[in-house]
Structure formats: structure tokens, C-alpha cells
Amino acid sequence: MSFQTHETIQRLWETFLREQLDKLPQGERQAYEVEFEQRLGDLLRSSTPGARGEQGILDLVGLGTKGPVDFADISYPYIEPDFDDAVIPSQLHAAAELYYSWQHERMKVFEVVEVLQRLFRLGKMRVQRGPGAQGLYRLDKLRPLRYTKQDRMIAYRRAFNYGNAQVPAGAVVNRNFHRQLVGFMVSISQYFRDMLIGEVIRGGQLIDQRPFGSIATIQRIGLDMRYALDRSTYGNIFSLAMEVGHYLVQVLEILDTPDIKKAFDANTKWDVIEIVSNRHLGGTAEPSQRAKMAESGRRILKFAADNDFKTVTDPILFQSTIRPLGSHADSWVAAYRMTPEGRGFPGITPALRSVLGSAQTAA
Known part of the structure; x- marks a missing residue:
């Protein structure tokens, strides 16, 4: 033509x-x-x-x-124009699962089960023939992890720039992940805040048929985050995330067995994690906040992996698609503010301005 x-x-x-x-x-x-x-x-x-x-x-x-x-x-x-589509969805889903495992790593779940294995071998824990004892034996005997803790820490560093593991020479590190994740969460939260304002001030028939919030900010940060995750989660990230995920399932099942809970006079597996952390690991690590951040963070990352963020998307359709994620974003932000790294969180609007590079307005 x-x-x-x-x-x-x-x-x-x-x-x-x-x-x-x-x-x-x-x-x-x-x-x-x-x-x-x-x-x-x-x-x-x-x-x-x-x-x-x-x-x-x-x-x-x-x-x-x-x-x-x-x-x-x-x-x-x-x-x-195909730049926004040039990502590998399986890598992004693996990154979502790896983020879920990272939050459990911060909760000391893997360290707790290592302590239980040591106590079981030394005879310092009163479990004998129950499912927990059998699970600890199999976990120690079969050694299900091909990747060691050091491999996990390198993967967290590469994908999210979390932890302090030494980065292998030549590896790509996603240094802006946390900033982009916080920005994505607060942009979704701001979107629904604007919608709430719109519901208050709506006056015309046409205004009632369209969202009040801006879609562009969510799309821009989501695309940037997808691209950065895609370019940093190559190599063994997929296999490692799957293996660590299956291992985490086993670990949580062992911690929830009746004989393990009885040995520590606990009602739930989370009580076991808290008691063992306080006795042997120098204290707990925000299990309530980390659990919510793991759940909501994984859901948000999977949404970003599966959404193409088309520029000409229908605002009504986008509003319906993203509506279930509003509570996840607010829950993540609320939990994040209670963690040590999130206590300096300036608030939704200042954080969003910082991510977008906007100058702070003078009071």
C-alpha cells in the first residue's frame, strides 16, 4: 500500500x-x-x-x-508495535510464585523447618511416630531441594533485588522491582480512590457510565514492571520457583501436623513458626504482614503477567477486570507499612508521585 x-x-x-x-x-x-x-x-x-x-x-x-x-x-x-507483547508469560508467573516464596523466606519458614530437623535428629523434640516425625524424616532423607539456600538467595536478588546475596558476574538484576511494585500497588489504590470520589460527585447520566480514575498510570507502571521482570527471570528462575513452591507446600504441611503442634503446645502451624522463631532464631519476622503481602503480591503479579495493558482498552471493561484487585492492593499497602522496610512509606499520593517522577508540591 x-x-x-x-x-x-x-x-x-x-x-x-x-x-x-x-x-x-x-x-x-x-x-x-x-x-x-x-x-x-x-x-x-x-x-x-x-x-x-x-x-x-x-x-x-x-x-x-x-x-x-x-x-x-x-x-x-x-x-x-509489539514491544509490550514481547514477554514470556511463564517467566512472569514464576516470578509471582518466587515472590510468594520470598515472603515466606522472610517469615523464617525455611529456617524453622531446619531447626525442627536438627531437634529431631538430636532427640530434643518429643515426636516419635506421628505424621510430623515421618515428614521430617523424609524431608531429611530425600533432600527434595536441588537448589540450595544460596541458590534461592541469588534468585531473589536477580528477580527482585531482595537480600544481600552476591550477584553472579554478568547476571541481570532487576534493581527497580520494589519501586515499581510499590508504584503499581499505589496506582491501583489511587484508581479506586478516584472512583470513590467520582461516585460522590457524579451528576450526569454519562458520568455514571465511565470510571472516574485514570487507567494510564496503572498501564504504564504495569508494563515497565512486566518488562523488567521478563529480562531478569531467565535461566533457572522458572525451575527454581517451581521446586521451592513444592518444597514450601511440604514444609507447611509438616508444620501443621498434630504431633509437631503438640510438641510446641501450638494450635496452628503459624504458632509453631512463631514459637520456634522466638526460641531459636532470635524472634519473629512479621508473619501476619508477610502472609498478606505474599497472598496479595502474588495475585497482583499474576494480573500483571496476564494483562496486555492495551492502550485502547475499554475503560468499563478495564474497571470490571481490575475491580477484584483493589482490595488486594490496599491490603498489600496496609501490610507493607507495618514492616521495617515500609515504615517510611510516605502515603499513596506521595509514593505515586515519587514513582512517576513528579515534583512534590509545596505545602
């Missing part, structure tokens, strides 16, 4: 769009606006042949098969 034909199609399409939208009732226009935009993209994409780039260059300089060609007849250099 020539450059002039491409321009003609766009002009005719805009004229057609105005005429068709003018004929539609006011309440139905919004439902067709996004679809019309997508149809225009499909039309331009299908009408542009898959010609090689060098042919267009040859026509431009007059060395093609047709000889010198007018500028109006030069083929249009349509480039498919």
Missing part, C-alpha cells in the same frame, strides 16, 4: 467514524468507540503487504524494479 493510499484510508475512516457515531444514540457510542479503533488498526495492518524493507528503500532512491517512483507511490512503512 502506498503512502498516499494510507493517508486516504485514514482520512476516509475518520469521516466514516464521525458519521457513524453521530447516528448512534448517546448511550451506545462508548461501546463502539474502542471497536472502531481496533477495526482501523486491523484494516491498516491487513492492507499493508509484507514487503521487505529494502524494497521500499530501493523504490525511494529510484533503484527498484519500477525505476524512479513518486513519493506518493512509495510503500508505507507500517511497523507492528
Whole structure:
């Protein structure tokens, strides 16, 4: 398709769009606006042949098969925008599972089970033939982890820049992950705060049919976070996340067995973690906050992995899709503020301005 034909199609399409939208009732226009935009993209994409780039260059300089060609007849250099789609979903899902494991690592779950294994071998814990004793024996005998604790710490450092493990030479480290994660959480929270304000001040019929909050901020931070995670979670991250996840399932099942809980006069596995941490590991590490951050953080990261964040997305559809995540984002932020690294959290709006690089307004 020539450059002039491409321009003609766009002009005719805009004229057609105005005429068709003018004929539609006011309440139905919004439902067709996004679809019309997508149809225009499909039309331009299908009408542009898959010609090689060098042919267009040859026509431009007059060395093609047709000889010198007018500028109006030069083929249009349509480039498919695919940067936002150039991610591997399995790596992003693995990163979500690895984040869940990291929060349990911070809760000292893996250290607690190592203490139980040592006490079991030394005969310092009164368990004998119950499911907990059998689980500790199998855990020690089979050694289910191919990857050691050092491997886990390197993976956390590479994917999230968490911990202080030495980064292997040449490895890509996702240094901005935490800043982007906090920004993504607060942008979702701000979106629903704006919607709440919109519900208070709504006055017209059309205002009631669209969201009040801004979608662009969520999309921008989400795309940046997806890209950074994709480029840093190559190599063994997928297999390590799967293995650590299965190991975590085993560990939590062992901690929840009746004989283990009885040995520590505990009611739940979380009581076991707290008691063992206080007795042998120098104190607990915010189990309540970490558990909520693990749950909500994994859910948010999976949403970011599966959402394409299209620029022309329907605001109503986006609102329906993201609505279940509003409570997860607020829960994560509330839990994060109670952790040592989150006690300096400035608040939703200042944090969002910091992530977006906006200057703070003077009081």
C-alpha cells in the first residue's frame, strides 16, 4: 500500500467514524468507540503487504524494479508495535510464585523447618511416630531441594533485588522491582480512590457510565514492571520457583501436623513458626504482614503477567477486570507499612508521585 493510499484510508475512516457515531444514540457510542479503533488498526495492518524493507528503500532512491517512483507511490512503512507483547508469560508467573516464596523466606519458614530437623535428629523434640516425625524424616532423607539456600538467595536478588546475596558476574538484576511494585500497588489504590470520589460527585447520566480514575498510570507502571521482570527471570528462575513452591507446600504441611503442634503446645502451624522463631532464631519476622503481602503480591503479579495493558482498552471493561484487585492492593499497602522496610512509606499520593517522577508540591 502506498503512502498516499494510507493517508486516504485514514482520512476516509475518520469521516466514516464521525458519521457513524453521530447516528448512534448517546448511550451506545462508548461501546463502539474502542471497536472502531481496533477495526482501523486491523484494516491498516491487513492492507499493508509484507514487503521487505529494502524494497521500499530501493523504490525511494529510484533503484527498484519500477525505476524512479513518486513519493506518493512509495510503500508505507507500517511497523507492528509489539514491544509490550514481547514477554514470556511463564517467566512472569514464576516470578509471582518466587515472590510468594520470598515472603515466606522472610517469615523464617525455611529456617524453622531446619531447626525442627536438627531437634529431631538430636532427640530434643518429643515426636516419635506421628505424621510430623515421618515428614521430617523424609524431608531429611530425600533432600527434595536441588537448589540450595544460596541458590534461592541469588534468585531473589536477580528477580527482585531482595537480600544481600552476591550477584553472579554478568547476571541481570532487576534493581527497580520494589519501586515499581510499590508504584503499581499505589496506582491501583489511587484508581479506586478516584472512583470513590467520582461516585460522590457524579451528576450526569454519562458520568455514571465511565470510571472516574485514570487507567494510564496503572498501564504504564504495569508494563515497565512486566518488562523488567521478563529480562531478569531467565535461566533457572522458572525451575527454581517451581521446586521451592513444592518444597514450601511440604514444609507447611509438616508444620501443621498434630504431633509437631503438640510438641510446641501450638494450635496452628503459624504458632509453631512463631514459637520456634522466638526460641531459636532470635524472634519473629512479621508473619501476619508477610502472609498478606505474599497472598496479595502474588495475585497482583499474576494480573500483571496476564494483562496486555492495551492502550485502547475499554475503560468499563478495564474497571470490571481490575475491580477484584483493589482490595488486594490496599491490603498489600496496609501490610507493607507495618514492616521495617515500609515504615517510611510516605502515603499513596506521595509514593505515586515519587514513582512517576513528579515534583512534590509545596505545602
